[in-house]
Amino acid sequence: MTDSASTSVNGVGVAQRIRATPERLFRAWTDPAELAQWWRMDGPGWTFAGASVDLRVGGEYRLAMTAPDGKTHVAFGVYREIDPPRRLAFTWDWEDPAQRVGNTLVVVEIRRVSAETSEIILTHTGFAANGPATGHESGWRQLLTLLDRTTTTEELA
Amino acid sequence: MVTTSARLDRTFAALADPTRRAILARLATGEATVGDLAAPFQVSRPAISKHLRVLEHAGLVRRARDGRVNRCQLDARAMRAAAEWIEHYRVFWSHRLGDLKTFVEAEGS
Numbered sequence: 001m002t003d004s005a006s007t008s009v010n011g012v013g014v015a016q017r018i019r020a021t022p023e024r025l026f027r028a029w030t031d032p033a034e035l036a037q038w039w040r041m042d043g044p045g046w047t048f049a050g051a052s053v054d055l056r057v058g059g060e061y062r063l064a065m066t067a068p069d070g071k072t073h074v075a076f077g078v079y080r081e082i083d084p085p086r087r088l089a090f091t092w093d094w095e096d097p098a099q100r101v102g103n104t105l106v107v108v109e110i111r112r113v114s115a116e117t118s119e120i121i122l123t124h125t126g127f128a129a130n131g132p133a134t135g136h137e138s139g140w141r142q143l144l145t146l147l148d149r150t151t152t153t154e155e156l157a
Numbered sequence: 158m159v160t161t162s163a164r165l166d167r168t169f170a171a172l173a174d175p176t177r178r179a180i181l182a183r184l185a186t187g188e189a190t191v192g193d194l195a196a197p198f199q200v201s202r203p204a205i206s207k208h209l210r211v212l213e214h215a216g217l218v219r220r221a222r223d224g225r226v227n228r229c230q231l232d233a234r235a236m237r238a239a240a241e242w243i244e245h246y247r248v249f250w251s252h253r254l255g256d257l258k259t260f261v262e263a264e265g266s
Contacts, residue, residue: 010172012247016254020261028257038260042252102169120257122250127169127243 011104011125022110022118026085029108030055041065041073057082061090073099077106086110092124101127164216168239171215176200177208181217184231191227 018025028034032051039048045068052062062076077091088108093101104126113119171177180194195205209229212218216235221228 010243012243012250014247014250014254016251016258018254018258018261024261025257028261037264038256039253040256102166120254122254124246124250127239 010127011123013121013123015119015121017113017117017119019117022085022112025110025118025120026088029088030082030084035063039063039065041067044068055079055082080105081107164235165239165242167215168217168235171211171217172236172239174208174211176205177212180205180208180212181231181236184218184229188228188230191229194229 020028028038030053032053035051035053036048039051040046047066049064049066049072050062051064052060054060057079059079060076061079062074064072064074066072074095075092076095077093079088079090081087081089086109088110090106092104092106104124106122106124109121111119111121172181176198179198183189183194183197191202191205191209194209195202198205209218209220213220217232219230219232221230
């Protein structure tokens, strides 16, 4: 679905090229009326249930969706970086205690690749708090190598 | 979407420490005693034991008593569960960007 993607123990990255200007895409991410048009969950029966955006560093956002069972799922966080139309960074978590992920960070980078096309690179990191910052690369890389190996050699219990 | 659990929280918390990641990386090469594990670090054996307890509690390490020696083994299942859980997010964001593309391109600019 996306142009490229990656997964690590501490985060994920996805990229997508879209026929639109960076300005247009930045608006789609930050205007509640725009978010209402594309912020969906997968599967039938999910509906958009409201967005609030306080677009300033330290300002809060909330994105709500209602599941087929009627339960509303609210993602929320605080804007950390706002650099239109290039970069948007915000913390991410779910209100539902059962879905909590802690203080994770989503970074949306938008760059123009041609007159008509832009690329969005989205990373969502921080699942293991302070992972890359304190441990730095080598430890994580070893763990990923290990994970690859055990995934193929160890049978599921 | 995905549901977390206390178990995943423990896994992530356990993985958040560089010494514990180094211990796991060492165990990935094969089982080791507590003494083996303590050797490369500038920390005491009790400190290593404490890290091991955290790893054990998170389900990442198993300890087996072999006579008077504690042998440690990696249990990668918990880490794989954490990675799989994060993988859900990769799918989630892929779909969101796909939906954004569909919306913006259908609308025109």
